[in-house]
Amino acid sequence: MSNQRSFARRLAGTLIERWVGRAYVEEFLGDLDEMYEDRLARGKFIAEAMYWVDSIHLIFGFSSTEKQQSHSMFIGNMIKIAWRSAVRQKQFTILNLLGLTLGIATCLAIGLYVYEESTYDSFHVNGDRIYRINQPMIWGDWNEQLSCMGPGITEAIRAEIPDFEEVTRIMFADEQLMSVTIDDQAKHFNEAKYFMAEDNFFKVFTFPFLKGDPNTALKEANSMVITASTAKRYFGDADPMGKLIDVKSPTGTNALFTVTGVLADVPAQSHLQFDMLGSLASVTGFDSGRSTWIWTIFGTYGMVKEGTDVAALTKKLQALPPKWAEPTTQGVFNQTFEQFTKGQPWTIYLQPLRDIYLAKSPTFNRFGPSGNPEFVMIFGAIGVLVLLLSSINFMNLSTARSSNRAKEVGVRKVLGSEKNTLVRQFIVESVLFVTVGTVAALAIVQLSLNAFNTLAEKQLVLLPHFTSPYFLGVIIAFILIVGLAAGSYPALYLSAFKPAETLKGKLRAGFKGTGIRNGLVVFQFTVSIALIICTFFVQKQLNYTRTIDVGITKDHVLQLYNMHQLGEGADVLKARLENNPAFTVVAKSGFLPPNVWTGDRYRAEGPNQPVVDLHYMRCDENYLPLLQAEFIIGRNFDPANAADKYNIIINEEAAKVLGYGSKETWRENSPLGKSVVQSFGSEEKLQIIGVVKDFNFNSVKQKIGPLLIMRNDNDKHWSYGAGFPSYLSMRLNPGSVSSGDELQRIIDGVKAEVAKVDPAVTFQYSFMDEEFDNTFREERKMSVILNLFTVLAIVIACLGLFGLAAFSADQRKKELGIRKLHGASVRQLVFLFSSEFTKLVALSIVISTPLAYLATDYWLSNFAYRTPINIWVFMAAGVTAMSIAAFTVGFQSFSAANANPAEVLKNE
């Protein structure tokens, strides 16, 4: 009978054998088989099932008794032993925990940052069906994507493509001056986060309404929804619904908007950030003009129907531009569609909503923040590296430490401990360590989160994550994985000792972990040195960008914003400021370097001249002298010369792209007196009266582009009008700004002047050099955080090295003592002892140098102006690492070499 047992019965039998004490197995299995035979009479299935029921019952009934009999150690006992050995070797314990805690805390903080950055826009209910519709950057590099469309595409989609449930548009509006009157008191606000949204906006996006009806709030012209905190700012605790807000519209006229809804504040993790949304219906005729395909200030979002094949839909969308954009290219540029695109495909992209924030392209988002995927990647990598470093440390020190416990293991084995029990002991110890480290790290992160948030300009939180089972799962998994990984090596290695040998002391001489330990040290130092080098170059590049000659004098230039809100008053203010002795020049301009973003299409006059994209800026005759821009040929605008109103000045680069060659060829073919034709509208001709030396009108991250400078009163260009921003700039008289107090007094004076002209205008100013600096804000932020983590990595690596050196010193006490007896000097001993570690660090330098070179080279390739990659930086980093290592090891080696040999050798 027994040879016919089914698989199910055999399995049950095996389980019983595994879990029930050996003493019982025979009789139980016998009983089970006997019963099985009896039960077969009632059917095989019943017999089989009852076999299992009985088996399980027996297992439950007898496994608990079993445990107490065969395991000599309980978990409580293990913890007690772990605690004793931790206390016995305090130095190791503290080093070990410190390194581990630092590493976990760093990784945790970075983890929070990466998590936050990669979960933007996840609160929208239909988020997985929402796509932003992008197109090529038609104003420059057609390979780049542009996140804003003309309003025309939406009309085309609505007419032809049924796959979208909704398509909605949000229109960019420049900074607006808003006013409300409360109790006859006028309040003024300058609003940058104000956009115009279409009435179906809230059908696509989930922004919960506190008051008002999402379906109708934006239906009527001149209606507006505001966020709760904006409502508070404007109306205090009064009910904002139905209140009027006066908006100075882009055309300079005022319009009254009615508040029709109050939204909960927009979550920080949204790529759309607004305080107020006006109804798009308030903008009359935005979708009927000639330029509906090139007026690229409309964020366009589509929600596809359930189950739509997005790839097929994208394919369908490609047919739209050639079919619909032609009237625009003809009407505005007098070009056919093909001429306008120069044969480049006008691709329509569908970008999933949740990818928008961290996408590599398009980089620019008019309606809120956009993330930097490179930072997230770099920091993610650093987080993992630092964690790896500290885990390695932990493993290293645990292994080293555990060899001191070889005797303990030997004794235990002699007393009958099984290998499994020993393995379990070491793993429990290491898991305990990691648990303590993790708890400490959580506490540290929680305490330092505020500081980190200030540094990274984020609003990270830790505590709310504790309610997420996912987060807890990750933490627990982390503890187990690191604990197991770090504990497994010493556990398996030590428990395999032969007790006779360890008790004789043989292990000391033959302890074999060194190969792996050395490898780990090399890895740690490679990472640390590479980080030192990279950090150094980031710093060097940042310093370098500050010293680049931008071609204009950017120091001592005070700039006033919102001057267009003054209207005619701007000239009054300018005249008053000119009388101020603190200023040498006062000038008016339509843009401020380094933020000249506007561009248009032009061509040199004459047959078959190519159409080129030029940046343009508007200014008066004082602005170029204020910038101290250098004229190569020609002259500045002359107010006495009436014709100058429509004349222009270009830069060298523009001369080149327009086909006038470089300054060497100008003697034969001077651009002066030549005309540039606006390649749109009425094809106005603009005569060149001067060429200036190239200067950086954008961030020095970029190369200098072609630039056309026209008078700010040139009314033949479409950008003329009250709605376009204008600024006043003043060059400070260096003699009058000898102190910060004095500067503050000057600024206060200007503020008073502005208030005298129009008290409603917000006073806002900046200094040009600071604005240039600000273009490197992100990089500077990164550099600060990078510095922090580099220091952490080095500290962790040093902790590890220190621990190993201490361990090694302890191991080699006798060897050094005997050498000393035989006449070795302290110097020789220190050298002997240190050289072991010096070799490791030297190897790390060799490995890290090319790695750091590649990383630096890659990062620097983002910049137009690069700091050279000097050899001395690598050497300095190597020397730094070496001296840090020498310092760390030095202490140990001196104390080891100085020990009295008699003391060391007396006990055997």
Place this chain on the structure above:
Amino acid sequence: MSRVIGELEELILLAVWILEGDGYGISVKKEVERHTGRSILLGAVHITLYRLQDKGLLESELGGSSEKRGDRRKRLFRITKKGMVQLRASQEVRQKMWSLIPQLKPGS
């Protein structure tokens, strides 16, 4: 006898005594089932047998295999002196209590 034994313990102890040296898991189970008419799980029988042995009311030895059991021996239980005393004690308790029940009056 200070210790009190439970109902199942008492039944199983009795069954072992009845079987007179032939009591092992299954025979005990069958014996109890036969007299009480209810079915009990093998595990419960084993657990109780071992508990009784721990209490010193039973003793056991391995012996007697059969082909049906796949040549595995069974653990044969035998009641100890202490077990007998315990059973008698609990019987006496019951008897005493029964005797205290008011006699049935005729006609009621």
